[in-house]
Amino acid sequence: xxDNQNLLAEQRRALILxxxxxxxxxxxxxxxxxxxxxxxxxxxxxxxxxxxxxxxKVHGGAVPVSEPSAHEPGFEAKSALELTAKEDIARxxxxxxxxxxxxxxxxxTTAFALAQxxxxxxxxxxxxxxxxxxxxxxxxxxxxxxxxxxxxxxxxTVVLTGGVRTPSDTxxxxxxxxxxxxxxxxxxxxxxxxISVEAGLSTPNLAEAETNRHFVRSARRxxxxxxxxxxxxxxxxxxxxxxxxxxxxxxxGLSAEARAEFAELPPELLVAGERRDDADI
Numbered sequence: 001x002x003d004n005q006n007l008l009a010e011q012r013r014a015l016i017l018x019x020x021x022x023x024x025x026x027x028x029x030x031x032x033x034x035x036x037x038x039x040x041x042x043x044x045x046x047x048x049x050x051x052x053x054x055x056x057k058v059h060g061g062a063v064p065v066s067e068p069s070a071h072e073p074g075f076e077a078k079s080a081l082e083l084t085a086k087e088d089i090a091r092x093x094x095x096x097x098x099x100x101x102x103x104x105x106x107x108x109t110t111a112f113a114l115a116q117x118x119x120x121x122x123x124x125x126x127x128x129x130x131x132x133x134x135x136x137x138x139x140x141x142x143x144x145x146x147x148x149x150x151x152x153x154x155x156x157t158v159v160l161t162g163g164v165r166t167p168s169d170t171x172x173x174x175x176x177x178x179x180x181x182x183x184x185x186x187x188x189x190x191x192x193x194x195i196s197v198e199a200g201l202s203t204p205n206l207a208e209a210e211t212n213r214h215f216v217r218s219a220r221r222x223x224x225x226x227x228x229x230x231x232x233x234x235x236x237x238x239x240x241x242x243x244x245x246x247x248x249x250x251x252x253g254l255s256a257e258a259r260a261e262f263a264e265l266p267p268e269l270l271v272a273g274e275r276r277d278d279a280d281i
Contacts, residue, residue, distance in 0.1 A: 012037070013045050014083055018253070020055050020064050021229060027061040085227040085251035088272035090114040093189060093225050093249045097121050101186040105133050106215055107170025107208075108191030110225045112136065124156040127183055129171040129211060134160045159183075164207065172207040180214040188219035192226050194233030197261060200242050202235035209237035216240045221247075224267070228253035242267055 012035060019026050031042045046062050049055045055062040089110055094117035097103055103118075105111045107130035115136040118124060128134050137158045163176030190212065193203045201224065203209050216222055222245050231254060245267040252273055254262075262269045 009045065009048075011083060012041075013049055016042075016045055016062075017049060017054055018229070020062055025058070025061060025063040029060075031061075085253060085272075086110045086113040088251050089225050089227060089249050090117045092270060092272035093223060094118055094121065096187060096221075096223055096247070097124065097189075098186070099123055101125070102127070102184070104128065104180075104183075104185040104188040104215055104219060105130060106188065106190045106212060107133070107166070107168050110191040110227065111189060114189055114225060118156070121156075125159070126156045127159045127161065127180070127185065129161040129163060129176050129180075129215075131160070131165065131169045131171065134158055161211075163211070166205055166208055168205075168208075170208060170211075172205065172211040176211050177214050180211065180218055183218055185215075185219040187221045187223055188215050190215065190222060190224050192224055192230055193235040195224070195226060195230050195242075195248070196232055196234050197242070197265070199234045199238045201240040201245070202233075202238045204235040204237070206237050209235075209239040212239040216244055223247045223249060225249050227251050228255070228258070231255075231258045 015035070016026065016031060019031075028039060028042050028046070031037075031045075032039050035042070046055065046057055049062070050057045055064060086109060090113035093114050097118055099122040102125040105115060105126060105128040107128075111128075111130060112132045115126075115128075115130075115133045118126070119137070119140050126133075126137060137156050141156075159179075161171050161176040161179040163171035163179075164173040166172055190201070192201045195201060201212070203212065216239070222240070224245050224247070226248065228251055231250075243266045247268045247270055248262070249270045249272060252271055254271060259269070259271075
């Protein structure tokens with residue numbers, strides 16, 4: 001964990017949450033020393049994380065909360081977590097989007113980070129069920145049209161599927177499913193709630209699981225973008241096995257145990273920021 005006392009509150013809380021998950025618990029006095037902030041600041045951070053249901057406060061510190069399999073955090077709650085990891089993953093995944101290709105971007109905060117990295121890939125056709133992802137491209141197009149950012153190499157054509165909005169600001173249900181079934185994608189970039197050997201890819205939202213199944217079936221190549229905290233998490237509904245995934249792009253926080261497990265599985269493991277021959281896979 002960083003000793004930088006100028007960290008933003010959301011960055012500090014993301015670091016605290018990662019430490020809680022990694023170690024199974026933390027003490028206030030350890031956090032004040034590692035983050036170089038006051039005891040009161042750490043307690044406020046723990047209060048904020050506890051209110052969001054991310055940790056459980058105990059005497060002198062905090063421990064992880066075992067989330068129910070049907071619990072679905074909102075977009076804002078998830079967007080503050082693992083910021084650096086998501087940015088690293090997004091940069092690595094963006095290299096898989098070829099100019100002129102048709103891609104699908106499913107919902108989630110990692111897909112949102114990826115959308116920002118794809119703005120300079122020429123002539124993409126982007127299909128998404130994420131309101132947040134669509135807004136990234138629409139905002140860039142408006143800025144280019146007004147002349148405030150200069151000409152782009154090739155503006156993306158964005159198709160928003162329609163459907164019922166979830167807490168994660170994704171559109172799901174029969175309308176979204178029908179739109180996706182009629183299309184074919186070169187690459188699907190898919191963020192997930194959880195990944196495990198037994199359950200594969202899973203989500204706490206039943207309707208989102210069905211929509212994701214259609215995404216997977218409509219794509220020639222499936223690229224999962226997920227930080228290390230998603231490994232071992234299981235949501236209410238599985239929607240794809242790991243055999244249906246071509247590549248998992250994750251971050252360097254993935255444990256040695258998880259990497260060893262993944263070495264026996266079908267998908268290619270790409271650890272953002274590591275050379276292929278350095279990754280322990």
